[in-house]
Amino acid sequence: MSPDLLAIAMFVVLLLAVFLGHPLGFTLGGLGIIFGVIGYGPGAFFILTNKTYGLMTNYVLVAIPLFILMAQFLDKSGVAEDLYESMYIVLGPVRGGLALATIVVSTVFAATTGIIGASVVAMGLLAAPTMLSKGYQKELTAGVITAGGTLGILIPPSIMLVVYGGLIGMSVGKLFLAAFIPGLLLSMLYLLYTFVLCYIRPDYGPPIPMKKRTHTTAQKIGMTMKSMLPPLFLIFAVLGSIAAGVATPTEAAGLGSLGALLLAVVNKRANWKFFKESSYSTLKITCMVMLIFVGANFYTAIFMGLGGGDMFERLLFAVSDNKWVILAVMMIIMFLLGMFVDWLGILLLCVPIFTPIAVGTLGFDPLWFALIVCVNLQMSFLTPPFGYALFYLKGVAPPGMELGHIYRGIIPFVILQVIGLILIISFPELVTWLPNFIMN
Structure with a gap:
């Protein structure tokens, strides 16, 4: 043969x-x-x-178990609970305020974890019962929790970016910096959509009743600062050390694990059960990866x-010789695979095949191409039938929230992710500006 x-x-x-x-x-x-x-x-x-x-x-891959351990420590440290409670009080009086608070907390949590399982489960346990008890639409509740949770795989420190860098020999620190603005862009799109939707349809996200708004402005500011400082400390420890050139991503992952452990100690969560469950989860996820x-x-x-790579290149150029059409075909292939295949499998299969074509033959910027691939793969967590975020939420969802509610709830957020991807493709500076500004 x-x-x-x-x-x-x-x-x-x-x-x-x-x-x-x-x-x-x-x-x-x-x-x-x-x-x-x-x-x-x-x-x-x-x-x-x-x-x-x-x-x-491969020294870079040592960061994977360390970032996973950091996420496990942080998940059990109580940081997310404190942050959500303060955001609940600050944003609750606004229409859709709890949904906005969920997205804000998910964004901050994403910048301290690197995996989506911890984010979706934590927010599913914290936000879903509260939002449903306040009369929020089930589809909106499911959408903001799952979409906000998927930011954990994109906003650095991200396991996906570590794997990508180790796979093709690209600087993980540069990938982290490049992913920051795209991640925040998606978060802003989620916030804008949720705010507009709840403004038009107040019954989808009713505000907290006036009689329960008992906190003063000074108290709200104090609560926000107190709950924000721990995760900001961790973000600065990890990303700041990389951006400043003080630590490699692997060393920063170790520093982040230590910081998450200190937060658990401060919150009095660090007991034998804490260490046992964190270590076991880290071992299991690392072995799978x-x-x-x-x-x-x-x-x-x-x-x-x-010759599979050459065969794929011939097939792509048989479709069109326009580089933007070929790029669109690549994105569509990865999007469709994301409905059935785990992101890690798609990354490890497609990147070695597509990157030489996109960078070497079509002349695209390798850093920009890396980020549009990662933004595309983020959608795989939301797209049925096998989107992991959907099943993470279903596993912890309160009674009454069915899989149908979750499937319907993610549709507008998948559309927002596609819009975000188109914006990043149209404006490469969203990816390249920050790493060039800091590292040059």
Whole structure:
């Protein structure tokens, strides 16, 4: 069988296996071995060994378990509870105020976690019961919690950006700086939509009754400062140390873990159960990530070696020779894959194939292309049928909030994410300005 046919068969079998629900890490590694042996013979095992050893010696990837540990510490430290309580009091009197507070807290929480599971679950437990008890529409409640939670995978420190940087050898610190404005742009779009919607339809997000507005302006300012300082301290410790050149992303991840632990100690949450649950969750998530990483790395090496990358390039240029049309096709492919495949699998499969085409052949800026890929993959957490954020929320949702409410609630926020992606594509300075300003 010719290498081109092997590459096509390899890709088709992968899609079939994913749609049948087989575990992604084992599927990628297994197909890599099977087609590697067919294409290369026993030499495929030397490729597997070499690729795995390369991952083991990649210093950047050490940041992954450290950022996950930081997220676990922070999730159990009580910081989100304090921040949401103060935002509830400050924004509650406004129409849709609790929804706005949820987005604000999710944005701040995203800048201190790096994974979405912690954000969606925490806000689902904190905000969903409160919003529903105050008469908020179920769809709006589900939408702001899931969309706000997905910011955790984009706003630095982000596990996605660490994986991206380690995958293609790009500066993780530069990726962090580049992702900051796009992440805040999406947050602002969510806030603007929610404010306008609740202004037009007050029954979707009624304000707190006048008789319950007992706090003075001074008290609100004090509560906001007190609840904001801990996460801002953590954000400064992680991102500030990277931007200032004091620490590498890996060292900053260790510093962030220590900072999150100190916050848990200050809030008197650091007991044996706290350490046990945080450590176990970190171990489980890290093993899952690295298993997919090893399998995808080997799969991609065999696929590219068989000429799969060249085949994809020929297919894309068969569609059009206009670079913007080709970019649109890439984005659509990743968007559609995001409905069925985990973001990590898409990242590890598509980036090694698409990046040489986008950067080398089409001449796009590598940093800009990296961010539009990551913004696109953020949508995979919201798009049915397998959006992880939807099921995270369903697992902790209060009685009465069904999966149908969640599915309907995410539709306008997916549209907002598409608008955000179009804005970032149209105005590359949204990505490139901050890293160029700070690092140059």
